[in-house]
Amino acid sequence: MARTDVPYGMIDDAAIVLADGRIEWVGPRSALPDEFSTGAKTSLAGRLVTPGLIDCHTHIVHGGDRAVEFEMRLNGASYEEVARAGGGIVSTVTATRAASEGELLTMALRRVDVLIGEGVTAIEIKSGYGLDRETELRMLRVARAVGKDRDITVRTSFLAAHATPAEYKGREDAYIDEICIPTLRAAHAEGLVDAVDGFCEGIAFSPDQIARVFDVAKTLGLPVKLHAEQLSDLGGAKLAASYGALSADHLEYLDEDGVKAMADAGTVAVILPGAFYTLRETQAPPIAAFRKHGVRMALATDINPGSSPLNSLLLTVNMGCTLLRMTPEEALRGITCNAAHALGLTDQGIIESGKRADLAVWDVKHPAELAYRIGYNPLHKRIVGAPE
Ligand SMILES: O=C(O)CC[C@@H]1NC(=O)NC1=O
Numbered sequence: 444m445a446r447t448d449v450p451y452g453m454i455d456d457a458a459i460v461l462a463d464g465r466i467e468w469v470g471p472r473s474a475l476p477d478e479f480s481t482g483a484k485t486s487l488a489g490r491l492v493t494p495g496l497i498d499c500h501t502h503i504v505h506g507g508d509r510a511v512e513f514e515m516r517l518n519g520a521s522y523e524e525v526a527r528a529g530g531g532i533v534s535t536v537t538a539t540r541a542a543s544e545g546e547l548l549t550m551a552l553r554r555v556d557v558l559i560g561e562g563v564t565a566i567e568i569k570s571g572y573g574l575d576r577e578t579e580l581r582m583l584r585v586a587r588a589v590g591k592d593r594d595i596t597v598r599t600s601f602l603a604a605h606a607t608p609a610e611y612k613g614r615e616d617a618y619i620d621e622i623c624i625p626t627l628r629a630a631h632a633e634g635l636v637d638a639v640d641g642f643c644e645g646i647a648f649s650p651d652q653i654a655r656v657f658d659v660a661k662t663l664g665l666p667v668k669l670h671a672e673q674l675s676d677l678g679g680a681k682l683a684a685s686y687g688a689l690s691a692d693h694l695e696y697l698d699e700d701g702v703k704a705m706a707d708a709g710t711v712a713v714i715l716p717g718a719f720y721t722l723r724e725t726q727a728p729p730i731a732a733f734r735k736h737g738v739r740m741a742l743a744t745d746i747n748p749g750s751s752p753l754n755s756l757l758l759t760v761n762m763g764c765t766l767l768r769m770t771p772e773e774a775l776r777g778i779t780c781n782a783a784h785a786l787g788l789t790d791q792g793i794i795e796s797g798k799r800a801d802l803a804v805w806d807v808k809h810p811a812e813l814a815y816r817i818g819y820n821p822l823h824k825r826i827v828g829a830p831e
């Protein structure tokens with residue numbers, strides 16, 4: 444999928460040589476070097492092989508659910524009435540704080556196993572439903588445990604700058620100084636953080652508040668990413684790009700200046716159709732502008748109990764195409780090589796010599812089938828590291 448001169452970077456009638464958990468060689472079967480002619484062979488009968496799928500934006504560790512809030516909204520309750528009834532992020536924070544590490548892990552693994560069943564071999568997992576030191580650390584420990592309990596690569600993102608907890612209502616700056624930043628330092632010291640994220644939005648944190656968190660991330664040598672321009676344009680993506688962010692995510696309200704800033708910084712645009720769909724958003728992210736300025740586009744589930752309870756990366760691909768007009772090739776790059784870039788992963792997301800032997804084999808004839816079907820999983824085999 445690395446090449447862009449042929450559709451999907453596809454090689455017809457290919458051979459892939461795996462050894463010691465790595466891709467040793469890939470190319471046309473007719474050009475297989477003699478040195479590999481003696482090894483064990485498995486015919487895939489002409490099936491499509493892609494890199495293992497990568498879900499680069501998830502809140503998959505969380506307690507509770509928001510089903511009642513979903514029902515209230517469909518019975519006409521306003522966002523405010525839901526909030527007054529204790530709904531919204533606050534209700535998930537309460538449920539997550541009350542859950543043990545074991546309970547959070549059991550709930551997360553159930554959701555992770557669905558993604559694994561779709562050929563996912565790497566995921567990003569955020570904190571952000573604790574909003575206090577102990578629970579934020581617990582969420583990140585659970586994220587690390589997911590990577591130990593399943594054969595899947597896990598990259599964690601510290602997202603205490605997700606919302607202000609009830610006990611700090613109206614005191615956002617104090618929350619950033621007294622909870623968010625000290626907890627970031629503690630989480631980093633425990634080896635729990637691969638990147639630092641934030642929610643830059645009127646209902647969350649301002650660019651200045653996010654910058655204070657990012658300044659600390661910089662001193663700790665941690666890359667950053669940002670939920671930006673989801674509901675309005677606060678210049679979040681531009682701020683993220685100024686820090687060389689791995690990605691800026693959502694981006695429904697991003698303008699062309701912001702796209703150019705991302706292009707100059709090499710910041711990946713992570714498109715999240717699950718939230719666009721669930722919130723019945725009408726403003727689509729600037730897909731054409733990303734294409735025009737060469738901004739890599741990734742796609743992810745954003746699986747979370749509120750704005751995107753979407754537990755399927757394959758359905759995400761179909762939504763990215765049907766709702767947001769990405770092409771099937773862009774969508775497939777969006778859950779492989781571009782998702783790897785959004786996580787700073789350099790050893791996967793591409794079928795290339797030297798990369799991890801993380802692959803997905805599909806019962807389809809054409810790659811576009813992975814985007815076109817709705818609610819259908821054509822996975823034949825998932826290969827992680829060593830071949831069977
Ligand atoms: O509703 C939730 O629980 C999370 C909302 C979610 N978080 C964020 O930064 N943007 C979102 O849509």
Ligand SMILES: [Fe+3]
Pocket residue numbers: 500502670745747
């Ligand atoms: Fe999110």
